[in-house]
Amino acid sequence: EKGGFESFMDKEIHDQPHAVADTLLGRTDTAGRIVLDDLRIDESVLRSVDKIIVIACGTAAYAGHVAKYAIEHWCRIPVEVELAHEFRYRDPIVDERTLVVAISQSGETMDTLMAVRHAREQGAKVLAIVNTNGSTIPRESDAVLYTHAGPEIAVASTKAFLAQITAAYVLGLYLAQLRGNKYPDEVTQIMDELRDMARKVQTVIERGEYVRATARSMKDADKVLFLGRHVGYPVAMEGALKLKELAYIHAEGFAAGELKHGPIALIDEGQPVFVVVPSPRGRDQLHSKMVSNIQEIRARGARTLVIAEDGDDAVRAYADEIFWIPQAPSLLQPLLAVVPLQIFAMALASAKGLDVDQPRNLAKSVTVE
Numbered sequence: 001e002k003g004g005f006e007s008f009m010d011k012e013i014h015d016q017p018h019a020v021a022d023t024l025l026g027r028t029d030t031a032g033r034i035v036l037d038d039l040r041i042d043e044s045v046l047r048s049v050d051k052i053i054v055i056a057c058g059t060a061a062y063a064g065h066v067a068k069y070a071i072e073h074w075c076r077i078p079v080e081v082e083l084a085h086e087f088r089y090r091d092p093i094v095d096e097r098t099l100v101v102a103i104s105q106s107g108e109t110m111d112t113l114m115a116v117r118h119a120r121e122q123g124a125k126v127l128a129i130v131n132t133n134g135s136t137i138p139r140e141s142d143a144v145l146y147t148h149a150g151p152e153i154a155v156a157s158t159k160a161f162l163a164q165i166t167a168a169y170v171l172g173l174y175l176a177q178l179r180g181n182k183y184p185d186e187v188t189q190i191m192d193e194l195r196d197m198a199r200k201v202q203t204v205i206e207r208g209e210y211v212r213a214t215a216r217s218m219k220d221a222d223k224v225l226f227l228g229r230h231v232g233y234p235v236a237m238e239g240a241l242k243l244k245e246l247a248y249i250h251a252e253g254f255a256a257g258e259l260k261h262g263p264i265a266l267i268d269e270g271q272p273v274f275v276v277v278p279s280p281r282g283r284d285q286l287h288s289k290m291v292s293n294i295q296e297i298r299a300r301g302a303r304t305l306v307i308a309e310d311g312d313d314a315v316r317a318y319a320d321e322i323f324w325i326p327q328a329p330s331l332l333q334p335l336l337a338v339v340p341l342q343i344f345a346m347a348l349a350s351a352k353g354l355d356v357d358q359p360r361n362l363a364k365s366v367t368v369e
């Protein structure tokens with residue numbers, strides 16, 4: 001069943017181009033408009049939504065953090081992202097005009113399910129983004145948007161993450177279309193760019209050997225830091241989570257802008273730091289700010305492992321290693337940037353002789369609170 005791969009995780013990383021493509025399949029009509037037939041929430045309700053709260057745990061929550069940037073940008077609706085177990089116990093402000101989006105691979109995570117129930121009791125509509133057909137969370141939600149990543153067997157989530165981001169983006173574009181924030185041709189264009197991501201993810205996977213070799217050379221690392229900005233920030237946190245759960249290495253993701261507010265004190269000679277570099281083609285200052293961040297940590301001895309877009313020559317002078325990813329629109333970059341981080345964690349865990357499919361103390365679906 002591993003299809004010739006060393007582990008389920010390795011197979012599932014290679015499944016990712018399909019996970020993205022299949023999640024997009026059948027979501028548009030011949031005119032290029034997004035159609036979500038199975039949504040079961042009245043369009044008038046979706047038009048009047050004034051707040052979105054994403055609830056999820058772990059990797060699914062990081063997918064929600066990525067989606068927040070896109071949905072707010074496209075729809076101009078405020079989006080909060082909250083861990084399901086925190087949401088439930090804090091008396092959240094939720095009413096009929098709140099759309100709660102529950103993201104879960106398994107559809108069985110107890111914390112997320114309880115938060116779904118809580119939200120519905122408060123009168124919110126709940127839309128589930130779930131991978132497992134017929135699971136409990138979609139049954140108890142008002143609507144479901146399935147990710148089509150196929151079964152995910154390895155405990156550490158990989159392809160479900162890419163599919164969750166993809167599905168949440170489709171939802172964001174659908175809301176933008178419905179509410180008139182985007183012209184039809186803009187929606188069509190972004191959908192085309194999304195479809196093109198499958199091919200680009202494949203390119204990143206094909207470049208994996210260099211990541212693996214780097215990971216093997218770092219098997220004695222005892223702490224690894226990850227920096228990102230904007231959508232790269234949740235990617236950094238996801239990279240850190242992968243390394244914790246698979247390789248049992250202390251890892252932490254930071255927003256790069258936070259460095260001088262504390263974390264830079266952690267940098268000493270030889271400290272490995274992954275940096276997810278925003279596109280140099282973005283209209284904002286994010287790229288140059290990140291290049292300055294890399295300079296700052298390098299000057300303090302960090303070993304910089306940089307994920308950068310093809311052609312981004314500005315990072316060369318300050319990077320110890322560069323993992324190149326294809327050029328993509330800024331909001332779509334997470335689908336590419338996370339892949340080297342997944343491969344890195346898997347390869348480092350393998351180099352330590354660990355079972356990458358079944359890390360210690362973890363279960364694939366957490367059906368207890």
Ligand code: F6R
Binds near residue numbers: 057058060158365366
């Ligand atoms: C990380 C991981 C977990 C899950 C989390 C939510 O690799 O697998 O953090 O993402 O337990 O699980 P689901 O998505 O099934 O609700």
